[in-house]
Amino acid sequence: MPLQLPPLALYIHVPWCIRKCPYCDFNSHQANNDIPEADYIAALRQDLACDQSLAQGRKITSIFFGGGTPSLLSAQAIGQILVDAEQLIGFEPHIEITLEANPGTFEQEKFSGFRAAGVNRLSIGIQSFNDQQLHLLGRVHGRDEALRAVNVARKAGFDNINLDLMHGLPGQSVGDAQADLQQAIELEPEHLSWYQLTIEQNTAFYSAPPVLPEEEILADIQDAGQLLLAAAGYEHYEISAYARAKQFSRHNLNYWEFGDYLGIGAGAHGKVTLPEQQNILRLWKTRLPKHYLDAATSARISTNLQGHQNPFGGGSDLLGEESLPLEFMMNALRLHRGVPEQYFAQRTGLDFSAIASCWDELARKKLVELADGALRPTPLGRRFLNRVLQAFM
Incomplete structure (x- = not known):
C-alpha cells in the first residue's frame, strides 16, 4: 500500500525552566542565569531551515511550544520564530498555535504580548489549586497566582485555554482531588488535561x-x-x-492520528513520512542546550538515514514494518472515537490484512471495534489498553 503524506505539525522545544520539578522527566534545565534568547531563536530558525525539505510541500497545521517553560521567552522572541516558520514552510488557514505557560506573575505579564505575536491557544500548568500540594510538587506558584493567570489570559484575548491538572498526588483524598477539579471547572477552560501523577525514572521523585x-x-x-x-x-x-464544544487539541490529535511533525529545539523529536522511499523516519535533536547552541556556530553536520543533513541532529532511525502496527495503535487507540480505518494503510503503508487476525481476536474479546468506519477501543479496551497494545507487539 503506498504511503500517503499526512498533515504536518511543528513542535518547538524551549528547554529552560525556573526550577526543575521533582516529577518532571522532560528535557528541561534550570535557568540559573539569563536565557540566551537571541542565540536560541537564531538556532531555531537554522534548525527549521535545515528541516525545511522534510515538509515536502506541506504547510503547518499546528504549532506547539513545549518545554521547559516556553513562557520564559519574551513575546518578541515567540513572534520571531512564528514569522520564521511561516516564511520557511508556511501556515495552513486557521492554524492552532499553543504555548505552554506557568502561572507565575512574571509570565502573566507577557500574555497580551503572546496573543499579539500569534499564539491563539494557551496551556497553563496549574497541576493543583492546593498550596500544600503545589509545595510538594516543587511548583513556583500558588493557588492565587493560578487563579489570576486564567483571568489575565482571558483579558489578553485568549478564548482557547487548556489547564493542566494532576491527580493522585501525595496524600490526596478523593475529596481533595474533586475540589481541585471543581475549581478548574469553575474557571471554564475550553480544555482540561487531567492526568495521574506517575513516578518516572531520572526524576527526584524516583530517587x-x-x-x-x-x-x-x-x-x-x-x-x-x-x-x-x-x-x-x-x-x-x-x-x-x-x-467542551469539541475544542479538542488539534496538535495532539495529529500525534494520535499518526500524522507527521517536525521537532526543533534542544532534544525535540520529529516523525516524517517519506512516500518515495516507502519509509517513516523518526529523528531527534541534540539534547543539551549548550550542545544545541554550539551546533549553530560549528561546522559539525549530522547525516541521518536518508542523507538529510542537520547540524543539530542527535540521531534518527526508520520504523520497520514489524514495529509499525504497534506504533500506530499506541497513538490511535488513545482516542475514544478512534481513527478512520483507512488511516492504517495510508499512514503505515501496510495493508490491514497485516493485523486482521490480531484485530479480530481483540474484537472477539470486546476490547476493540470497527464502528462507523473507525478503528477504536471499546470502554473495556480503554480500561485494559496496555493489554490491547501487547497484542500488536
Whole structure:
C-alpha cells in the first residue's frame, strides 16, 4: 500500500525552566542565569531551515511550544520564530498555535504580548489549586497566582485555554482531588488535561518517592472525576484529555492520528513520512542546550538515514514494518472515537490484512471495534489498553 503524506505539525522545544520539578522527566534545565534568547531563536530558525525539505510541500497545521517553560521567552522572541516558520514552510488557514505557560506573575505579564505575536491557544500548568500540594510538587506558584493567570489570559484575548491538572498526588483524598477539579471547572477552560501523577525514572521523585494514594483511592478519584467532568459538559475524548464544544487539541490529535511533525529545539523529536522511499523516519535533536547552541556556530553536520543533513541532529532511525502496527495503535487507540480505518494503510503503508487476525481476536474479546468506519477501543479496551497494545507487539 503506498504511503500517503499526512498533515504536518511543528513542535518547538524551549528547554529552560525556573526550577526543575521533582516529577518532571522532560528535557528541561534550570535557568540559573539569563536565557540566551537571541542565540536560541537564531538556532531555531537554522534548525527549521535545515528541516525545511522534510515538509515536502506541506504547510503547518499546528504549532506547539513545549518545554521547559516556553513562557520564559519574551513575546518578541515567540513572534520571531512564528514569522520564521511561516516564511520557511508556511501556515495552513486557521492554524492552532499553543504555548505552554506557568502561572507565575512574571509570565502573566507577557500574555497580551503572546496573543499579539500569534499564539491563539494557551496551556497553563496549574497541576493543583492546593498550596500544600503545589509545595510538594516543587511548583513556583500558588493557588492565587493560578487563579489570576486564567483571568489575565482571558483579558489578553485568549478564548482557547487548556489547564493542566494532576491527580493522585501525595496524600490526596478523593475529596481533595474533586475540589481541585471543581475549581478548574469553575474557571471554564475550553480544555482540561487531567492526568495521574506517575513516578518516572531520572526524576527526584524516583530517587526519593513520595507516598501516593493506594490503588483503590486512585480508582475512586478517576471515577468521581470523570462523572464530574461529564456533568460539566466536558467530553472525555482521549485518555487524559477533556474538551467542551469539541475544542479538542488539534496538535495532539495529529500525534494520535499518526500524522507527521517536525521537532526543533534542544532534544525535540520529529516523525516524517517519506512516500518515495516507502519509509517513516523518526529523528531527534541534540539534547543539551549548550550542545544545541554550539551546533549553530560549528561546522559539525549530522547525516541521518536518508542523507538529510542537520547540524543539530542527535540521531534518527526508520520504523520497520514489524514495529509499525504497534506504533500506530499506541497513538490511535488513545482516542475514544478512534481513527478512520483507512488511516492504517495510508499512514503505515501496510495493508490491514497485516493485523486482521490480531484485530479480530481483540474484537472477539470486546476490547476493540470497527464502528462507523473507525478503528477504536471499546470502554473495556480503554480500561485494559496496555493489554490491547501487547497484542500488536
